Amino acid sequence: MNRLKIILxxxxxxxxxxxxxxxxxxxxxxxxxxxxxxxxGAGATxxxxxxxxxxxxxxxxxxxxxxxxxxxxxxxxxxxxTERTVDFGASDAPLTEQEFANIxxxxxxxxxxxxVVISYNLPGIKTGVKLSPDVVADIFLGKITKWNDPGIVSxxxxxxxxxxxxxxxxxxxGSGTTFVFSDYLSAVSPDWKSKVGKGKSVNWPVGLGGKGNxxxxxxxxxxxxxxxxxxxxxxxLQNISYSYIRNKAGKFIEPTLETTANAAAGAALPAxxxxxxxxxxxxxxxxxxxxxxxxxYLLVYKDQTDQTKGKLLxxxxxxxxxxxxxxxxxxxxxxxxxDVISLNExxxxxxxxxxxxxx
Amino acid sequence: xxxxxxxxxxxxxxxxxxxxxxxxVVGFFALCILFLAFLLFRExxxxxxxxxxxxxxxxLTTSTWNPVSEVFGALPFIFGTLVSSFLxxxxxxxxxxxxxxxxxxxxxxxxxTPLSFIIELLAAIPSVIIGxxxxxxxxxxxxxxxxPPLSTYLGFLPLFQGPMYGGLSMLTGGVILAIMIVPITSxxxxxVIMTVPTHQREAAIALGATGWETTRIAVLPFARxxxxxxxxxxxxxxxxxxxxxxxxxxxxPRISESLFSPSxxxxxxxxxxxxxxxxxxxxxxxxxxxxxxxxxxxxINIAARILVWKLLNVEGGGVT
Numbered sequence: 040m041n042r043l044k045i046i047l048x049x050x051x052x053x054x055x056x057x058x059x060x061x062x063x064x065x066x067x068x069x070x071x072x073x074x075x076x077x078x079x080g081a082g083a084t085x086x087x088x089x090x091x092x093x094x095x096x097x098x099x100x101x102x103x104x105x106x107x108x109x110x111x112x113x114x115x116x117x118x119x120x121t122e123r124t125v126d127f128g129a130s131d132a133p134l135t136e137q138e139f140a141n142i143x144x145x146x147x148x149x150x151x152x153x154x155v156v157i158s159y160n161l162p163g164i165k166t167g168v169k170l171s172p173d174v175v176a177d178i179f180l181g182k183i184t185k186w187n188d189p190g191i192v193s194x195x196x197x198x199x200x201x202x203x204x205x206x207x208x209x210x211x212x213g214s215g216t217t218f219v220f221s222d223y224l225s226a227v228s229p230d231w232k233s234k235v236g237k238g239k240s241v242n243w244p245v246g247l248g249g250k251g252n253x254x255x256x257x258x259x260x261x262x263x264x265x266x267x268x269x270x271x272x273x274x275x276l277q278n279i280s281y282s283y284i285r286n287k288a289g290k291f292i293e294p295t296l297e298t299t300a301n302a303a304a305g306a307a308l309p310a311x312x313x314x315x316x317x318x319x320x321x322x323x324x325x326x327x328x329x330x331x332x333x334x335x336y337l338l339v340y341k342d343q344t345d346q347t348k349g350k351l352l353x354x355x356x357x358x359x360x361x362x363x364x365x366x367x368x369x370x371x372x373x374x375x376x377x378d379v380i381s382l383n384e385x386x387x388x389x390x391x392x393x394x395x396x397x398x
Numbered sequence: 399x400x401x402x403x404x405x406x407x408x409x410x411x412x413x414x415x416x417x418x419x420x421x422x423v424v425g426f427f428a429l430c431i432l433f434l435a436f437l438l439f440r441e442x443x444x445x446x447x448x449x450x451x452x453x454x455x456x457x458l459t460t461s462t463w464n465p466v467s468e469v470f471g472a473l474p475f476i477f478g479t480l481v482s483s484f485l486x487x488x489x490x491x492x493x494x495x496x497x498x499x500x501x502x503x504x505x506x507x508x509x510x511t512p513l514s515f516i517i518e519l520l521a522a523i524p525s526v527i528i529g530x531x532x533x534x535x536x537x538x539x540x541x542x543x544x545x546p547p548l549s550t551y552l553g554f555l556p557l558f559q560g561p562m563y564g565g566l567s568m569l570t571g572g573v574i575l576a577i578m579i580v581p582i583t584s585x586x587x588x589x590v591i592m593t594v595p596t597h598q599r600e601a602a603i604a605l606g607a608t609g610w611e612t613t614r615i616a617v618l619p620f621a622r623x624x625x626x627x628x629x630x631x632x633x634x635x636x637x638x639x640x641x642x643x644x645x646x647x648x649x650x651p652r653i654s655e656s657l658f659s660p661s662x663x664x665x666x667x668x669x670x671x672x673x674x675x676x677x678x679x680x681x682x683x684x685x686x687x688x689x690x691x692x693x694x695x696x697x698i699n700i701a702a703r704i705l706v707w708k709l710l711n712v713e714g715g716g717v718t
Contacts, residue, residue: 112673113674115673117676211649211666212669212670212673213671213673236467238465239675240670240671240674241466242463246650247649247650248648249649250645250670254645258563258564261533261565262563262564265564
C-alpha cells in the first residue's frame with residue numbers, strides 16, 4: 040500500500056504549496072552590452088499597448104536600443120523603480136506624498152491620457168444617456184436604485200426608462216481605472232469623498248466586481264439594466280454603450296479623444312521634479328472637456344548613474360512625448376496637449392549624469 | 399600514482415555503496431520539500447508582521463476591507479473560501495465516488511482506460527479557461543435554469559433567497575470548484591479502490607452479495623481512508639483555486655447567508671489586489687491573508703490525518 044502513502048505525501052506537499060504569495064515581482068536585470076542597450080521598464084498595465092508600440096517603432100529608428108516593458112501593475116512598477124531594478128517605471132496615478140518622499144530625485148512624466156466612460160446595458164437604449172455628477176455618485180453609492188428614478192428621468196426626458204433595479208458593476212482588481220473613477224466621484228460628491236474616497240481599490244458600497252475591463256464588460260453584457268465604468272478605448276473597441284456626462288460648465292459631453300484632451304489642456308501642472316500627488320484633471324473646467332480622465336506617468340530618476348544609458352533613456356523619452364504621440368490615436372490613447380509636452384521637455388532636460396545634462 | 403588513486407576510489411566506493419548514495423539523494427529531495435515549506439511559512443509570517451501588529455486577532459473577525467482608509471479585516475474572505483470549498487465538496491464527492499466506483503468495479507474493461515484518461519485530462523484544463531467557460535456558459539445557465547427552481551421550491555431556506563445577478567454568486571463559485579476537483583478526487587479514489595485486493599470482493603460474492611453489497615461491504619470500507627485522502631486533496635485544490643473562482647464569484651466582500659449573493663475568496667483578493675497594492679500595510683494585509691490560507695490548509699490536513707487514524711483504530715481492517 041505504498042502507493043497510498045505516496046499519494047498522501049503528495050497531498051500534503053500539494054497543500055503546502057497552495058496559496059503561496061510571492062513577495063517579489065519578477066525582476067528585470069538591466070543588461071549591459073556594448074552593441075545593443077536594453078532599457079528596462081515596469082509598471083502599469085493601462086499604457087502597455089502604447090509603450091510596446093513605442094518599443095517596436097523606436098527600435099526601427101534606433102536599432103541599438105531595446106525597450107523592454109513589463110506590465111506588472113503600477114504598484115510593482117513603483118516598487119521596482121524605488122529599488123532601481125528598472126530604468127523607468129510607469130504608474131496610472133501620480134506618486135502619493137509618501138511615495139514621492141521615499142524616492143528622492145524622481146521625475147514624473149505624463150506620457151498619455153486615459154479616459155473612463157460610464158457604460159450600461161439598457162435593452163433598447165443606445166449610447167448617449169445623459170448623466171450628471173450627483174446622479175452618477177448616487178448610483179454608485181447605492182442611493183439611486185431604479186432606472187426610472189426621477190434624477191435620471193429628468194436628465195433624459197425623451198427616453199423611456201424601465202422600472203428595474205440598477206445592477207452596479209465595478210472593477211475587483213486594483214487598477215488605475217478605478218483610481219480615476221473614484222477620484223472623479225470624490226471631486227464631485229462630498230458624500231462619496233467622506234464615505235468611500237479615492238484609490239486603486241476602494242470599499243464599494245454596492246455592486247459586483249469583475250476582473251479587468253473585460254470582467255466589467257462581461258458583467259454588463261450579461262446583466263440587463265446594469266451600469267459600470269470602463270476605459271474609453273475598451274468601450275469603443277467593443278462597441279459598448281456609454282453615457283454623456285455633465286461637466287463643470289454644465290454641458291453634457293460625449294467621451295472622445297478630443298474632449299478628453301481638452302480636459303488635460305487647461306490643467307495647472309507642477310514642475311516635473313515636484314510632487315504631483317495633488318494633480319488631477321477630473322471635473323476639468325472648459326465647455327468641451329470630458330470630466331473623467333487622468334494622466335498616466337513614466338517615472339525616471341533625475342540623476343542617471345550611467346552616462347550612455349541615461350542619454351539613451353532621455354532620448355527615448357524625448358521621442359515618446361513628441362513623435363511617439365502620433366501612435367496614440369490609433370490605439371485610442373489621448374495624445375498629450377502642447378503645454379504638457381513643453382512641460383515634459385523641461386522635465387527631461389533635468390535628467391543628468393554627474394551634473395551634465397543628457398539631452 | 400594510478401594504482402594509489404585507484405585504491406583510494408575503491409575504498410570510497412566500498413564505503414559509498416549504491417544504496418547509500420541513493421538514500422542520500424532521495425532523502426535530500428524529501429528534505430527540500432520540508433525546507434521549502436518552512437521558508438514559505440517563515441516568509442509569510444515575517445511579511446505579514448505589520449498587519450498582525452496593526453489589527454491583531456481583529457483581522458480574523460472584522461469584515462471591513464477598505465484600502466482607502468487602510469482598515470482591513472479578512473472575515474468575508476475566510477467565509478467565502480470555506481463556504482465555496484465545502485459547497486464544492488458537497489457537489490463533487492458523490493460524483494467522484496460514483497465515477498470511481500463505476501470505473502473500478504462496473505465499467506467494461508474496454509471503457510476503463512479511455513474514460514479514466516479523459517477524466518484525468520479534465521484536470522489539465524487551465525483554470526482561466528474553465529473560468530471563461532464559467533462566465534459565458536455556466537453563470538448564465540445557473541441564473542436562468544438552476545436558480546429559479548431553487549428559489550421556487552427551496553426559497554423558504556435563507557440559502558436560496560434574494561436576487562442573483564447574472565449568475566455570479568457563491569453558488570456558481572461552488573459549482574465551478576466542484577467541476578475542477580472532480581477529476582482529481584475521482585482519479586485518486588479510483589486508484590485507491592483498485593488497490594483493494596480481489597479476494598475481498600471474491601469473499602463477498604461467495605457469501606451471495608450483490609454488486610452494490612460487494613462494493614459497500616468489501617470495497618468501500620477497505621478503501622475508506624484513501625478515499626478520504628482523495629477528498630482532502632480535492633478540498634486542497636478548491637481552497638487554493640484562484641482564477642476560475644475569481645471570475646464567477648462576483649468579488650464582493652460581504653457575508654451573506656444566501657448562496658445567490660456574490661462573495662469573495664482569500665485567493666481571489668490576493669490575485670485581484672496584490673499587483674496594485676502600494677502601501678506597506680495594504681501589502682502586509684494581503685500577505686497575512688496568504689498566511690491564513692496556508693494555516694487553514696494545514697489545519698484541515700492535520701484534522702484529516704487524525705480522522706483517518708481514528709477511523710482505522712476504531713474499526714481496523716483498513717489500509718493506509
